[in-house]
Amino acid sequence: MHIVIMGCGRVGSALAQTLEQQGHTVAVIDQDPTAFRRLGSSFGGRRVTGVGFDQDTLREAGIEEAGAFAAVSSGDNSNIIAARVAREMFGVENVAARIYDPRRAEVYQRLGIPTVATVRWTADQMLRRLLPSGSEPLWRDPTGGVQLAEVHAADAWVGHKISKLQDETGVRVAFLTRLGEAILPTSQTVLQEGDLVHVMMRTDEVEKVEAAFAQGPEMEGGH
Numbered sequence: 690m691h692i693v694i695m696g697c698g699r700v701g702s703a704l705a706q707t708l709e710q711q712g713h714t715v716a717v718i719d720q721d722p723t724a725f726r727r728l729g730s731s732f733g734g735r736r737v738t739g740v741g742f743d744q745d746t747l748r749e750a751g752i753e754e755a756g757a758f759a760a761v762s763s764g765d766n767s768n769i770i771a772a773r774v775a776r777e778m779f780g781v782e783n784v785a786a787r788i789y790d791p792r793r794a795e796v797y798q799r800l801g802i803p804t805v806a807t808v809r810w811t812a813d814q815m816l817r818r819l820l821p822s823g824s825e826p827l828w829r830d831p832t833g834g835v836q837l838a839e840v841h842a843a844d845a846w847v848g849h850k851i852s853k854l855q856d857e858t859g860v861r862v863a864f865l866t867r868l869g870e871a872i873l874p875t876s877q878t879v880l881q882e883g884d885l886v887h888v889m890m891r892t893d894e895v896e897k898v899e900a901a902f903a904q905g906p907e908m909e910g911g912h
Contacts, residue, residue, distance in 0.1 A: 690757060695717075695719075695771050696761040697724035741771040769793075788805070835889060850876065861890075
């Protein structure tokens with residue numbers, strides 16, 4: 690696939706190198722020609738100097754045959770304008786924009802432009818480690834009705850099956866992070882100490898779910 694990236698900072702250059710190593714053709718757009726140094730001498734893709742939402746610049750980068758477009762410059766407005774031009778003018782199917790302002794990110798998500806709010810993501814991840822109680826939404830569907838969140842499970846859940854956790858709390862466990870690795874659990878998977886639990890749940894049931902996770906499993910007869 691041909692992929693166009695706007696912004697040759699740390700994220701854009703790393704993305705370009707990774708995608709090229711995976712066999713894709715890549716074009717990188719940046720207003721500052723010296724930014725392309727980050728790509729290194731081994732990068733074989735196109736380097737296009739210009740503004741990423743300018744149609745001629747995008748055409749020069751091969752937007753008309755692109756299957757994906759990533760807007761990762763340092764400006765929120767530039768990123769979202771470029772993402773919309775790629776999606777609406779050129780019909781690029783897979784478009785993503787990096788947004789620094791998390792309030793804006795949710796607005797653009799509703800416009801159908803997937804956004805990555807980097808600063809908030811990093812801050813959220815740090816908060817999850819510092820204040821592990823409750824839940825922290827990682828993703829919401831555009832209507833806001835369903836969300837993916839990491840929910841803190843009380844130690845009392847350790848040793849119980851994921852199926853029990855799901856039955857008693859009404860969530861779907863999407864994945865676990867165990868010793869730094871993401872794993873897709875089955876209903877037979879048993880929760881271990883230190884597991885981070887990522888669940889899909891209804892937004893209007895967050896408090897109920899958090900309470901059930903904090904309380905631990907209901908007592909069973911004979912135990």
